[in-house]
Amino acid sequence: MEEIGFLGMGIMGKAMAMNLLRNGFKVTVWNRTLSKCDELKEHGASVGESPAAVVKKCKYTIGMLSDPSAALSVVFDKKGVLEEICSGKGYIDMSTVDAETSSKISEAVKEKGGDFLEGPVSGSKKPAEDGQLVILAAGEKRLYDEILPAFDVLGKKSFFLGEVGNGAKMKLVVNMIMGSMMNAFSEGLVLADKSGLSPKTLLDVLDLGAIANPMFKMKGPSMIQNSYNPAFPLKHQQKDMRLALALGDENAVSMPIAAAANEVFKKARSTGLGDLDFSAVYEIFKVTEPSA
Numbered sequence: 001m002e003e004i005g006f007l008g009m010g011i012m013g014k015a016m017a018m019n020l021l022r023n024g025f026k027v028t029v030w031n032r033t034l035s036k037c038d039e040l041k042e043h044g045a046s047v048g049e050s051p052a053a054v055v056k057k058c059k060y061t062i063g064m065l066s067d068p069s070a071a072l073s074v075v076f077d078k079k080g081v082l083e084e085i086c087s088g089k090g091y092i093d094m095s096t097v098d099a100e101t102s103s104k105i106s107e108a109v110k111e112k113g114g115d116f117l118e119g120p121v122s123g124s125k126k127p128a129e130d131g132q133l134v135i136l137a138a139g140e141k142r143l144y145d146e147i148l149p150a151f152d153v154l155g156k157k158s159f160f161l162g163e164v165g166n167g168a169k170m171k172l173v174v175n176m177i178m179g180s181m182m183n184a185f186s187e188g189l190v191l192a193d194k195s196g197l198s199p200k201t202l203l204d205v206l207d208l209g210a211i212a213n214p215m216f217k218m219k220g221p222s223m224i225q226n227s228y229n230p231a232f233p234l235k236h237q238q239k240d241m242r243l244a245l246a247l248g249d250e251n252a253v254s255m256p257i258a259a260a261a262n263e264v265f266k267k268a269r270s271t272g273l274g275d276l277d278f279s280a281v282y283e284i285f286k287v288t289e290p291s292a
């Protein structure tokens, strides 16, 4: 397979690029904060000096950036992707963004003759390290077929969802459900505790019943130890709730549960929890009102 460029060495980008290297791909990486490329370099990656330089060198370039503004910035800014993308090259944005952002990038890339694919992912740091992501791709089918060998390393399953925007929308729906579930879970843990029950026993009970799921199983034990080492930063989960609510707005879908969950995530951000794991929203439910 051709050399792959990778823009964005955050929690996910770093794990994904490392996984590609481990599986024999040649990778050139770039990150706004250059020092975050050091570990990749030690493992055999080349480092590009700008997104444009990476695209110039590589036939395929993947972006994994924090939010719509970052995703747009690496494409449209000076020394960005657009300066070097051209016919015969592909750009794959795997960041979680809204459909409008993805379409803007797609149109600009296509105008330069390049191919574009969006490919947001389900799964967090550990699945990224283990190549167990679920890839929600949409856009240029030819590029999808060409990049599949890399997707097969990054993920356990790839979906091709058709036109650009469908991957972004699917990802936002999934994360909207996840964020609402995390709120209900946190509320339940507090209710158990305040009612004199053991939260640990609640985890055991949940895990044996109809609502058992990997998220409760993985996050529950660390939450009851007040430990929130970030795998999926809370600020990104709140961004996804916000974008999902905007999608609901566009489609006149009433989303009272997600709206309430978003408010709690916003509160968590405003109290300085944004860089912790999204499960830190639990801390907000633990705060008790002074009794009257």
Ligand SMILES: NC(=O)C1=CN([C@@H]2O[C@H](COP(=O)(O)OP(=O)(O)OC[C@H]3O[C@@H](n4cnc5c(N)ncnc54)[C@H](OP(=O)(O)O)[C@@H]3O)[C@@H](O)[C@H]2O)C=CC1
Pocket (backbone or CB within 6 Å): 007, 008, 009, 010, 011, 012, 013, 031, 032, 033, 034, 036, 064, 065, 066, 067, 069, 070, 073, 074, 094, 095, 096, 097, 121, 122, 123, 124, 125, 231, 232, 233, 236, 237
């Ligand atoms: N963590 C997770 O579990 C998952 C995250 N996602 C999504 O993947 C994306 C990345 O997430 P994650 O790796 O956790 O996030 P991080 O916050 O760890 O990393 C964000 C990355 O974006 C870069 N960045 C931010 N702003 C800019 C900018 N203006 N210009 C250029 N680069 C910028 C950062 O660079 P710098 O280092 O310089 O700040 C960093 O490389 C997000 O869209 C997130 O929603 C999807 C699935 C799971």
Ligand SMILES: O=CCCC(=O)O
Pocket (backbone or CB within 6 Å): 096, 121, 122, 123, 124, 175, 232
């Ligand atoms: O966007 C982040 C998703 C995290 C997960 O799917 O576990």
